[in-house]
Amino acid sequence: MISTGLEKLDEFLLGGIHNCVITDIYGGNGTGKTQLLLQICINSIKNGGTVLYLDTTGNFRPERIIEMQKNYNSDDNLLERITVLRITNTSEQINSIEIMKNQSFSLIVIDNITDLFSYEYQSEDLIFEKNMLFMRFMRDLSHVSLTKKIPIVITNMVRSIEGNEMENLKSAIDPFTHIKIKLSKTSSKFQGEIKWLNHSSQFSYKINTSGLTHNTEDI
Secondary structure (H helix, E strand, C coil), X not given: CECCCCHHHHHHCCCCECCCCEEEEEECCCCXXXXXXXXXXXXXXXXXCCEEEXXXXXXXXXXXXXXXXXXXXXXXXXXXXXXXXXXXXXXXXXXXXHHHHHCCCCEEEEECCCHHXXXXXXXXXXXXXXXXXXXXXXHHHHHHHHHHCCCEEXXXXXXXXXXXXXXXXXXXXXXXXXXXXXXXXXXXXXXXEEEECCEEEEEEEEEXXXXXXXXXXXX
């Protein structure tokens, strides 16, 4: 079990991030998806774990890990326990499954899981192929989580459809994700919603140097 670093989330999840399941963190730009992902990584390492970090956007910043580490009172070199793979195309992302199968990690994270698929398969005539490839990747990812008995945490983006925010490739991703955490921002307030086992809860949060923390005026 890995703490999310947010007490209300951990309480709702009966302790934190579970083994054998895929946790999906999604939301718009600037809502703290990567920050939450990083603090989950740090908490895994604090428990003696090792992390495989798939970076599909080039936004992984080791200096952010170091900055967050100062607030965890840890002298360990956290970066030594993180294997970062810079993924630049969907073929590399799909082939990363073999690395997951053949090497041992305590936690696997992917930031962002749909970005490259949406970029490479933009035209209408490629939608079917995109969905099939992506669903196959999600199926293989779920199999890794089950057979390795480890948690997998992913981030995903949202897009606007007729004025409503919709998770990217939602119909393809939902069958394989067990815990869904939506992060959003309205005016100056960050809000989150978590769904698990047909139950849901809401929370508000702040983003600071230590990552995501609960808003003292939590809803």
